[in-house]
Amino acid sequence: MSLKKYIKPSFLRRIYGILDLLPDEIVLKLQYRVALGRRLNIKNPERFTEKIQWYKMNYRIPLMTQCADKYRMRDYVLQKGFSEYLPxxxxxxxxxxxxxxxxxxxxxxxxxxxxxxxxxxxxxxxxxxxxxxxxxxxxxxxxxxxxxxxxxxxxxxxxxxxxxxxLDSNDNEDGSLNDYKILCFNKKAKLAWVDTTRHVDHRRNFYDLEWNQLQVVSDCPTTENTISKPYGFEKMIEIAECFAADFPFVRVDFYSVNGKVYIGEITFYPWSGCVQFTPDKFDYELGKSFNLPPITN
Incomplete structure (x- = not known):
């Protein structure tokens, strides 16, 4: 549930101003407790959602900032040799x-x-x-x-x-594109998820790299409609793993439009690390894939 629906923006800005004064660990523990109703284990994280919080606090390299910037990310993609896949x-x-x-x-x-x-x-x-x-x-x-x-x-x-x-496609009746997101851990792609009908009835399905649907639900319900493996899925994995060579964990987003693959964005903190998976054990399974790097700050 979003507080923005019920609280005036001016009041939210005052809250954010207060939060700015607090240390990261306190804010992240509070956010995690409010969002998920459980304590954040930051010292010995096991869940994926816990490791994302650790990632925020303890792994900080300039290249992450460049790639999180939707404009400067283009230079990174160019340096990697994939500029033809940019809009x-x-x-x-x-x-x-x-x-x-x-x-x-x-x-x-x-x-x-x-x-x-x-x-x-x-x-x-x-x-x-x-x-x-x-x-x-x-x-x-x-x-x-x-x-x-x-x-x-x-x-x-x-x-x-x-x-x-x-980018124009007929993926969904609401005019939205299917958004294909590849999650990579320790230099290798692990799984993908697909966002559909984002404008009217947001749905999300998870898949392994063989395009078998995983029985997992996150913050959006799954769609019962069949989603075929997109054109260029293997190229998506290739590009994502090329980027993943530079980071312990990264998510790379793609579109497949009219027989061409496009890179959407690169991100490091899906859901800001605050999402409840069903079944809950999926959080632990992803966490096992995420080998935490040495602290950089």
Missing amino acids: TLYQVCDKFEEIEFMSLPESFAIKCNNGSGTNIFIEDKSNMDISFIKNTINSWSKVNTLSIGREWAYKDIPQKIVIEEL
Whole structure:
């Protein structure tokens, strides 16, 4: 349940301001207790969700910040030799007033480089609501990912407005794309999950690397619709494992559109480490795959 539905943004900002004064360990223990109703074992973590909290606190390298930045991540992908799998970049701006709408194509996507769920999708430029776009973009500056979940990788990312190619597919009736996410532990891909119908009735299915569905539920129900293995799934795994060579744990997101694979984003803290799996033992199973690295800070 999101508190934002019931609490005024100004009050939430005051709460975040207070949280800023508290040490990471206290905030993460509080967040974990509130979200999952159990104590966080940070000294000897066994669950995946516990190890993500440990990861936030104890493993911090500059490359994580670059890859968490949806704009600077593109340079990392280029260096790895996979730039052809990135959507076309149109513009990068510091504020709404810098956007050159006249030079943009009829459809495009506007994204915030350091947020989650901070996207605007324009399918027809002639019908876009400029006031809505401006207000939405201005609201992104009020989102403090670091305070909310102490997600260290986002700490030093200057906020940018990224405008890129709008990927178009007929994956779902609501117009959303299937979002394929590959989880990698210790340099190897372990499993995938797929998000579908995100705009109207968000569903999520988990699969092994042979595309057998796993009987696991997270914070979204599963879909009963058959989801075929996407075109380019093997390429997704190849790319994800190439990136995973640089991190103890990473999730790499992809789209498969009209016979082509696209890289979406790279992230290190799924669900901010606060998700209840059913069955609960799945949390421990993923935790066994996550060998914690030496502390870096």
